[in-house]
Amino acid sequence: MEMEFSPEELAFQQEVRTFIAENYPAQLRGKQDEGDELSKEDFLAWHKVLYEKGWIAPAWPVEYGGTGWTPTQRFIFSEETARAECVKLMPFGLTMVGPVIYTFGTPEQKARFLPRILSGEDWWCQGYSEPGAGSDLASLRTAAVREGDEYIVNGQKTWTTLAQHADWGFFLVRTNKDAKPQEGISFLLIDMKTPGITVRPIITLGGEHEVNEVFLENVRVPADQLVYEENKGWTCAKFLLAHERTGIAGVASSKRGLEKVKEIARTEVDGDKPLLSNAFFKRKVAELEIDLTALEFTELRGLAGPNANKGPGPESSLLKIKGSEIQQRLTELTLEAVGHYGAPYFRGFDEGDNAHPIGPDYAHRAAPTYFNMRKTTIYGGSNEIQRGIIAKMVLGL
């Protein structure tokens, strides 16, 4: 397998690096360096820069606004944005509903929704999970009943990420109670300002408002916002979940995270020596680095292999499991490295405290990030579910 970039790819890497250096919003960099919470406008600031450059949706077909890059160029781009610690783009429009719409949508739906996803005018959220339907998603009960040119939707969704900012949501709803569970589901696009929708925050362990409950009471949705066919929504749902899992490995940002852990452990001391020279700590860092390198090679093998252009398959479950475990181990090591400096910054303890921060800057986000990243082995299909997929689809058990 060829592991070196070609001269053209190296030139592309330099082009991306220069673009980021010259165009990444300075105010955003400042907030990130300070460890401040980012607003909707912050996330959209970088989105807009990439949109204006034409680089906002590298994986989309060119006819809908994609860049036409090779898989390796896309890999280089994600490596460079992670290396420069650019803020992550919201996936709900770009990686989730966008591909569903250009694959299954009508020409009118494509014309109406895709340009606004690209420009960042519409912020999307994902209404799949319900209190009784997470891993067993097909048991969802939110119901949509057709009345003339509208669907009337009633039910509840949960864990809906950043729904408080969303203009639109894509929802899985039950349109046939009598069919087999997977055969009675439809995929609806719903304007989040429609009367009858209530978004209620769920505050997570790290004290953040990232997820929500969404209640739908007699919400009237125009029937032309149904994607694909009534009762065929499961096809869209499965297609979208495979897309959700690609890029979930987060190799590039974990590489940057590992460098940061090493920097911290060179600064923090254990007795009179840098923490990084402590044999136990060093071993954990080395094990993580080996696992991360193995994951990177697995991802590259996918890029270079015979299935490179076929889109995500069940192998993406493997990347999701290892990638999420590594992300969690990184936050554990960071918290261990900052030691007691991490504790005061766990906002769950002392909401409203205005005491002057103590300890080094890099300690401020260690605890909230540690708690926040527990989610990675749950969302996008829990790691237990991914293991089931590998057993069945990859190993044929």
Ligand SMILES: Cc1cc2nc3c(=O)[nH]c(=O)nc-3n(C[C@H](O)[C@H](O)[C@H](O)COP(=O)(O)OP(=O)(O)OC[C@H]3O[C@@H](n4cnc5c(N)ncnc54)[C@H](O)[C@@H]3O)c2cc1C
């Ligand atoms: C931070 C965060 C953000 C999220 N954002 C969204 C969002 O924006 N939109 C959305 O729709 N959903 C979202 N989710 C929901 C997520 O998809 C679900 O939490 C996930 O699918 C698991 O479902 P559950 O929480 O109902 O757990 P359950 O399905 O009840 O699972 C509980 C436990 O049992 C295990 N388990 C269940 N079934 C099996 C099985 N067959 N074999 C082995 N083990 C099993 C699970 O692995 C888990 O450990 C988010 C979740 C989190 C944590």
